[in-house]
Amino acid sequence: MGAFFEAFQVDVWKLAFQVINFLILLYLLNRFLFKPVLARLDERSSKISKGLEDAETAARDRELARAEREAAVTEARKEASNLIANANKIATDTRNEILAEARAEAEKVTERARQEIVAEKDRAMAELRAQVADLALAAAGKLVRSEMDGPTQRRLVEEFLAESKAANGKGAGARN
Amino acid sequence: MPEEEGGSLIHVAIEAETLFKIGPLSFTNSMVGALLASVLLLLAAWYITRRSALVPGRLQSALELPVELMTGIVAGSSSRWRGYVALILGFFLMILVANWIGLLPGVGTIGITHVDEAGHEAMIPLVRPASADLNFTLGLAIVSFVMFVYWGIKANGAGGYVKELMGEPLYMAPLMLPINLISELSRLISLSMRLFGNVFAGEVLLATMIALAPILVPAVFLGLEALFGFVQALVFALLAMTYIGTAIAEHHAGGDHAADNGHATDHSPAAEAAAS
Structure with a gap:
């Protein structure tokens, strides 16, 4: 062992020199190189992972927004079809209402017309009846005149007039 | 390149x-090499951190690259990689620079002439790559040995570490203890x-190669x-x-044990293959 170390000129001093040199170097490198570089690597990797995370979040948000938009569109479509259905219903109802009203009106008009016709007919009948009476009277008059004309009839008429005048004057005088 | 009379x-x-x-x-020329490597590394560190931007420039990222590369590898070795990442990075960078110093022009060829007792004149290079000196490599190996023993004791306790050295069935301890001790020391x-x-x-x-064919051919070997x-x-x-990773992982109860062990053994075959 001794001879081996002799051959390679290994001794405690040289060994210690190398070890101490290395340890000092290690201390300095660790302090001034490794720690800052490792910190930077950590920072970089955390930045990268944060970037990835952000991208993922953005993708998720986009997906969410798309779903929302789709839902809104579906909602709007449903709303629109509802509106249309409502409008249709209202239109149908209105039409039915109007039709019913028109029908009622027509019926009323018809009824009134019928009543007028009936009334007219009654009036016409009454008038006819009066005329017929007149005609009958005239015919009867004619018949009667031919029987009693001249002084007899005149006297009869004058007597009648006088009677009615007297009755009138009496009545009026009593009243006055 | 040293010359020797008649040699x-x-x-x-x-x-x-x-x-x-x-x-x-x-004071040896490999100490000069080690110091030179240290100074170069500190200069590079100073340059990188002088004005460190989050989005680094070209030279900065080129200098950061080995640190990032090694950090990535170490981070995969165990969940507790932050405890020893500095040590591994230090080993890597120091040895890398120490090795590459041997490739610089002038290293090994510029030196002082030394005449020994026998009258032989020899040139002693001023700088020698530190890793071509067993003092340097043994020193680093001792540091790593101390560290993986330290981590083993820290992870499993002193008793756990000794128990691990004695092997699984306790009656095998007389056989396993020397084997494990030799295995630990052989790593050194x-x-x-x-x-x-x-x-x-x-x-x-x-x-x-430089002596045989001074032009062009050495360039290939330099590469x-x-x-x-x-x-x-x-x-x-x-x-x-890997040694530290296994020291932490072994007999370390808990959910991350398997993951730690898996990673550690993941790396070791590659490392061993590269070593051979």
């Missing part, structure tokens, strides 16, 4: 050569000798050595990581 053209000393002495303490040797052997061999190979230097740094760091 072979190629000479790379197996041991780090002493440049000067202060009292009993000798394998870590240090593998790195030293590779880098030293690389230095010898480069010196040989290869750059690759080997990277691989060896990676292997050392990953093995240290």
Whole structure:
């Protein structure tokens, strides 16, 4: 062992020199190189992972927004079809209402017309009846005149007039 | 490149050569290499963190790349990776730079002429890649050994660590204890000798190639050595990581135990394969 170390000129001093040199170097490198570089690597990797995370979040948000938009569109479509259905219903109802009203009106008009016709007919009948009476009277008059004309009839008429005048004057005088 | 009178053209000393002495303490050219590597690393660290932007510039990201790469690997090894990531990064960067210093022009070729007692004149290079010195590699291996023992004791308690060394059926302890002890200690040797052997061999190979064909051919081997230097740094760091990862994971009750163990064993075959 001794001879081996002799051959390679290994001794405690040289060994210690190398070890101490290395340890000092290690201390300095660790302090001034490794720690800052490792910190930077950590920072970089955390930045990268944060970037990835952000991208993922953005993708998720986009997906969410798309779903929302789709839902809104579906909602709007449903709303629109509802509106249309409502409008249709209202239109149908209105039409039915109007039709019913028109029908009622027509019926009323018809009824009134019928009543007028009936009334007219009654009036016409009454008038006819009066005329017929007149005609009958005239015919009867004619018949009667031919029987009693001249002084007899005149006297009869004058007597009648006088009677009615007297009755009138009496009545009026009593009243006055 | 050292020259030796009458000797072979190629000479790379197996041991780090002493440049000067202060009292009993000798200062070697591999110490210069280690210091140079440290200074280069600190300069790079200063440059990176000087004005560190979240979105880095080209040079900054190129310098940050090895740190990020290793952090990514270490982070997969265990859930408690933050405790030892600095150590693994330190191993990797220090060994990488120490290895690559051997490829710089002038390293190994610029030196002081030294005349020994026998009158032989030899050139001693001023700088030697630190990892071509067993002191450096053994020192780092000792640090890693201490750390994985420390983590093992921290994760399982001192009793748990000893129990682990004694093996599963307790009656096998007399057999298993020495085996496990040797296995633990062999990690020390394998870590240090593998790195030293590779880098030293690389230095010898480069010196040989430069001596044989000074033009163009060494460029190929320089490229290869750059690759080997990277691989060896990676292997050392990953093995240290695996040892610590298994030390934490073993007998560690809880849900993340399986995950820890899985990751640790995931890495070890790759690391062992790269080592061989």
